Amino acid sequence: MTDPQITLYRLQACPYCERVVRTLDRLGLEYRSRYVEPMHSDRNVVKRVSGARSVPAIVDRETGVTMSESANIVEYLEGTYEDAGAAGGA
Amino acid sequence: MPEFDVVELPETDHVTAGGTAPEFTRPLVDEEFWEDRSLSEIVDGPTLLVFHPMDGAFQTTYVYNEIDDRGWSDRLPVYGVSISSPYEHKDLLAERGEGVKVFSDPSAEVIESYGVAHDIDGMAGVTEARPAVFLLDDDRVVRYAWVGSEHPSFPDYDAVESAIDDLLE
Numbered sequence: 001m002t003d004p005q006i007t008l009y010r011l012q013a014c015p016y017c018e019r020v021v022r023t024l025d026r027l028g029l030e031y032r033s034r035y036v037e038p039m040h041s042d043r044n045v046v047k048r049v050s051g052a053r054s055v056p057a058i059v060d061r062e063t064g065v066t067m068s069e070s071a072n073i074v075e076y077l078e079g080t081y082e083d084a085g086a087a088g089g090a
Numbered sequence: 091m092p093e094f095d096v097v098e099l100p101e102t103d104h105v106t107a108g109g110t111a112p113e114f115t116r117p118l119v120d121e122e123f124w125e126d127r128s129l130s131e132i133v134d135g136p137t138l139l140v141f142h143p144m145d146g147a148f149q150t151t152y153v154y155n156e157i158d159d160r161g162w163s164d165r166l167p168v169y170g171v172s173i174s175s176p177y178e179h180k181d182l183l184a185e186r187g188e189g190v191k192v193f194s195d196p197s198a199e200v201i202e203s204y205g206v207a208h209d210i211d212g213m214a215g216v217t218e219a220r221p222a223v224f225l226l227d228d229d230r231v232v233r234y235a236w237v238g239s240e241h242p243s244f245p246d247y248d249a250v251e252s253a254i255d256d257l258l259e
Contacts, residue, residue, distance in 0.1 A: 009123070034123040035176065045122035 004030035009046050009057040011038060016070040017056040023074045027081045031058075097241040099220060104205030104237045111139065111230045114200040116193040118169070119179035124194070130230065136257045137226045138168045138250075141206050141219035145174035145182040149221055149242050154186040156247050163189030165254060173198050173218045195219075206237050221245060225253050233257055 006024065008031045010017035024031050036043045036055060043053040050057040050068045057068040063080065067073050105111060111129060118127040129139075140157070142150045150172065162168050170192035174182070179192040193200070198217040201207050206222040223245045225234035234253035236245050 032125055034125045035117070036123045037180065043122075 003061070004032045005060060005062045006031040007034060007059040007061075008032070009034050009036055009049065009055050009059075011036060011055045014055060019070045020056045020058065020073050020077075023077050027077060029077070029081060099208060099239050099241055101239075102205045102207075102220075102237065104222070105224060105232055105235060107232050107235045109232050111224060111226050111232055112200075112203045113230075114193075114195075114203065116171075116195050116200060117176050118191050118193050119176045119183065120191045121180070121183050124176040124179070127193075132167070132169070133226055133228065133230050135228045136166045136233075136254070138162060138166055138254070139171065139224040139226060140168065140245075141171045141201060141204065141222040141224075143208075143218050143221065144172055145178040149244065150182070151186070152244065153221060154182070154190070156244075157190065158186055158188055160247065160251060162251075162254065163187075165258065167191075169193060171195055171200060171219060173201065173216075208241070223250050225250065225257060227257060 006029055008020060010033055012035060036046055040053050046055060046057050047053045049059060050066050052068050054068050056070055056073060058073055059066050065076065067076055113128060113130050115126055115128040117124045140153065142153050144150065157163065157168060168190045170187065170190055172192065173196050174194065175196060176194045179194055183190065183192065195201055198207055201219040204222065206220050207217050208220045210216045210218060220238040221243055222237040224232050227233050234250065236250065
């Protein structure tokens with residue numbers, strides 16, 4: 001079993017995270033969910049990865065891109081994978 | 091002399107030394123996050139699997155204190171398993187279990203697949219893990235197994251440690 005190309009840092013029941021999940025699913029992208037703490041100050045792992053404690057945040061191993069803010073992420077995913085078919089889903 | 095009852099637990103057909111540790115996938119919690127992990131993904135050398143009662147129960151606290159005192163997680167990967175939620179595991183790991191990661195198995199299906207389930211008297215609908223220790227080699231073969239047969243019970247820590255010594259040699 002290989003690691004999915006995208007790691008998604010998310011919070012349980014966070015609507016902004018669900019928006020990213022919907023986009024990942026629609027584009028057929030494989031991802032691994034990492035759930036973090038509701039307490040903003042406890043999210044040091046996200047800060048180390050993305051520079052900020054906000055979720056959602058993604059790490060795309062294929063492109064080396066790390067990104068937070070759901071609008072940015074959706075735009076990035078659509079821009080990168082929209083026309084590439086089911087990238088990473090093979 | 092106070093009188094008290096150490097409860098004998100029923101016989102169980104549990105995983106034993108020589109067998110392969112059953113595969114499973116569950117959320118694995120460390121101090122910072124949790125994610126679904128499979129046993130086969132994480133075992134790439136000697137590995138200690140420790141089943142324990144719910145986080146917060148005194149048996150669990152004592153087991154983690156002993157693991158910390160003996161520094162097992164400095165020697166090999168140590169993974170706990172209990173029915174507690176990832177949020178509870180985070181709280182547990184904030185207090186103890188340095189370097190340990192803990193699987194969350196609320197349905198107790200993994201616990202049942204290892205034959206270490208315990209239906210708690212007086213907590214309707216709650217099935218949890220008895221204390222149990224399985225030492226795995228890099229092929230997920232069980233090299234040492236101990237399963238609690240009384241309630242409460244604690245691992246024979248010295249026996250676990252000498253099994254670890256033997257495997258790491």
